[in-house]
Amino acid sequence: MSDAPSSYQPPPVAIHPAPVAEHAHHPWLQHHFDNMEQQAEASTLGMWVFLVTEIMFFGGLFMAYLVYRHQSPSGFQEASHHLNIYWGAANTAILIVSSLTMALAVRAAQTSQPAKTQVGWLLATMGFGAAFLGIKAIEYYDKFRDHIVPGPYFQWEGQYPKPAEQFYSLYFAMTGLHALHMVIGLGIMTVIAVMAWRKTFDEEYYTPVEVAGLYWHFVDIVWIFLFPLLYLIGRHYHAG
Amino acid sequence: MFTNFPFFPQAASEQAGQIDALYFFLVAVTAFFTALIAIMVVVFAVKFRRKHDDEVGEAIHGSLALELLWTVIPLGITMVMFVWGAQVFFHMTRPPKGAMEIYVVGKQWMWKAQHMDGAREINELHVPIGRPVKLIMGSEDVIHSFFIPEFRVKADVIPGRLNTLWFTATKPGRYHLFCTQYCGTKHSAMIGWVTAMEPAEYEAWLGGGGAGGTMADAGAKLFQDLACATCHLDNGQGRGPVLKGAFGKPVTLQTGQTVTIDDAYVRESILNPQAKVVAGFQPIMPTFQGLVTEEQLLQLIAYVKSLGEQQGATK
Amino acid sequence: MSGHVAPKSMYYAVFAALMVGTALTVLVAFYDLGPLNNVLMLGIAMTKAALVVLFFMHVRWSTRLTWVVAASGFVWLLILFGLTMMDYLTRGWVPGTWR
């Protein structure tokens, strides 16, 4: 065998400039990015792409919900009656407030406000997130108490025990997955809050807060749909 | 050991010819384009092989005309495939009216068939030739699929619902029956034989089978045993709708929708009575899910169906 | 680097709109408006989601690429829902076939 199969060398497709001396970099600029702007754009785009996968992830559950709601509308209506609209509405409001405080946390970083302000908004966001989970826990407890957790101990007094069990299978799957996202969100917020406390963020560099904010708002949006779909549709039949 | 090199399954049903014609068309298209591409690749690769090390190819960037050509031609051919295939599909999925009905139940790992007059068989199916046969199929456990290669027919057999399949056998003989949807350990043993017979022979065979009355008789007995008859009275005074003369006719539901009472509707109404309640009745019927087997369900359906026919005859 | 900094007042306005939407959707649930109930509820939910996406998530001021990415999620969701429901909603359309 020859050393190389071909001695033909075509011209290059690019100009390769010679290395020049390094100039000062922002401490948070990773080596493979050219500048902070490219790094920030890559990170936010990455989070958006990730959120698209999250949409599809929840999408599978929404699909199942749609099919079974279509197959037994009356059963789902009856089953949803056991959910407490007021807890659901309160949780919706709490998440919206947390989204507001999150948006203000991002704004605080964007405008180089003191670390204390940034951390304050972040802690407020986490507080409301925790409150949401607390209420969710109360709701779950009610379901356990009333034996409407799907499985061998499921009991249903109404006309449609099968669709009701299915409704609660989906209820726990959807709200459980959502709650898991909230827990992960709280974890992320902890990291961000520590970074903010260490005065990491200013108008030059606030990508982590922004990206975490995108995630938090997305989790809020999922609940914005879960609330009417699970709690509200068909309630007037019994509410009057 | 290898005395036969089979290339092609026997064609023993009316549908087989249609499928085979479509198959030959598709094989011809495949052979033509595979040969075309292979010949072009080989000819170009030989003719334009590198003669010396510094040689480069010509800079040809493309041709809109060619791109359109090899977009439009495949599009045209695939549309022929689609239309032809759809025609065959329509023919194969719509059983003709008046087809002879046989009920089939799949379970791990056997096929149970029950003829209208009561004859039952396991992993065997006897059918007359020259007459459309419609199979109404349900499953007791997982998804199976009913496949007779020589007839070129197949349909999944799905728990929780009824599927149908129909064929007209044309040649007497014994043909393979396979389960084609993977269903567990003995999936490959869930096989059997379909015997196509001259109509006279078939009648003789039926006479030899069927102890214990027709399917509808068995259904009528269940109808009494399960106390269906206490609500579904014939005089219209019962708490449930009159079943006599109902089958095959449209009925208005509570929701205002209209559905035709067919096999699937009767089945659903036994297992999930609240799903489609007839207008003017209370949703009080209990479910019979778990109380009747798939086979008994089919007997009940056959009975309800026979009630419908009674009325139709007197009209 | 510089991103768009929105005034605080805008965030409060969007927040107010979201709260009003929530109140409205709960209110509507108690009245029987026929099929309009579902339309209103989903309409309000979508409006709220759009507000969050556009303002809280800054898509209003983002590149066209972000718009495309955000939209693609919903388009693909519609593909999943649309084609699957196409099967369920057309069962039995062709007479004599599977339901």
Added chain:
Amino acid sequence: MDTTTATPTLNYLNNGYGLKSWLLTKDHKRIALLYLWSITAFFFLGGFFALMIRLELLTPAADLVQPDTYNKLFTMHGVVMVFFFLIPSIPAVLGNFLLPIMVGAKDLAFPRINLLSWYIYVLGGLFTVAAALSGGVDTGWTFYAPYSTSASNSNVILAGVGIFITGFSSILTGLNFIVTVHRMRAPGLTWFRLPLFVWAHYATSLIMILGTPVIAITVLLVAVERGLHLGIFDPALGGDPILFQHLFWFYSHPAVYIMILPAMGVVAELVQAFSRKNIFGYTFVAFSSLAIAIIGFLVWGHHLFVAGQSTYAGLVFSIISMFVAIPSAVKVFNWTATIYKGSVSWDSPMLYAFGFIGLFTIGGLTGLFLATLGMDIHMHDTYFIIAHFHYVMVGGAIFGYLGGLHYWWPKITGRMYPEGWAKFAALNIFVGFNLTFGPQFLVGYLGMPRRYAMYSPEFQVWNVLSTAGATILGVGYLIPMIYFTWSLKNAPRAGANPWGARGLEWEIPSPPPTENFAVTPVVTEGTHQYAPSREVGIV
């Protein structure tokens, strides 16, 4: 053999030694090699299962293994080959290695996430191997409910969790590629100067991020339904098994394009490099990748023609499935036209490209049989469909993978490989492959169902041929394994550009330095422009 004994310059391979420097690396090239080793292990594991399947099918009776064991063998073969070999193969190895270089970047946008995706892949793999070792799974790789949710008494949950986890590895890879292509391209590298390999990977990544989450939630629901008896898919609990099929195929049909699109990208590179000629109809080839990715999401219902889907839905899915054939045909014709008036070398990577074009044509056209409504009734779940997708997956995806691996081997390792052996192996694999899967078309039309441990004696002759072919194919796979390993120490060193190809990856040393480019290059031309441009055409 070693002609150059000069001390090698600093490159990604000799920049740090020891286990830690590999297991904690953030270098996309090292991560690509981590993937290479792990997918090779899974490939031979899946291959072992395949060999056992073929040996069992030598005779009609279930004599080598019991049906129960056979069912586990084909399930593990499918799971391992689909989720742990084919889906990561080209993207995670060749894509990981080359995509940043081809766009003129120092690394992927998120190097840590890239490493994380490998660990996730390994973790998912461990779950699946654990499922196999603790008794296996017998549901088929399709996990159809309600068999998977209630009837099977094998390790469905363990395997399902394995697939769930591995899905995230695929999602993260796709995410990384998309962001890299959008945000990390070198100055001057416009979209229409991108190598077609990058276009193909971009299209693949779209499917990865849009489809994978749906299969993840679906297998998770199967596991949850099994574990907690929630009624999602099992009709006995009020569920709908057809819904499972919709959700499963929403991902798993596009997933076959995850497997074939990167191979198409590789073949486009091979055809251009070894014909020394730019691709015929660049924009058509580039956009056909996107078209396949997008239309591919609209066709999944063609897996449900006999499953009780509505007739109307069947019609819609059938006609859209026909449309997906068009961009595939456009690609085949354009590759073929590229060879015309080229300077064609017959080096081993090009042999794989030739094989790919022919076998993919057969695989693609036989796919049309299955998209044709009436025809599918007879073909569905027979060996015809097995033959069809192996023509696409082996004749397509694996040929592309092997062709690409040979083409870029000098770049990856800095060494050539024995060309004579490589040619022999390519021929061996081509012959073995056709002998294995060609007969399966015939036995499929005869009516032999898939997933049968025992079969009717009249099918035997074709099965014997197929098993004979599989043996040849198995040997064919071992040969490259041996000479590639041998080449690492013994083969001659490769220069920066041993093939005389044009592209950014051939303008940096072999093996490349850790940061790929000392300074970000400025791209002035599209790829694979060899001769001075001139306008020619039939127009």
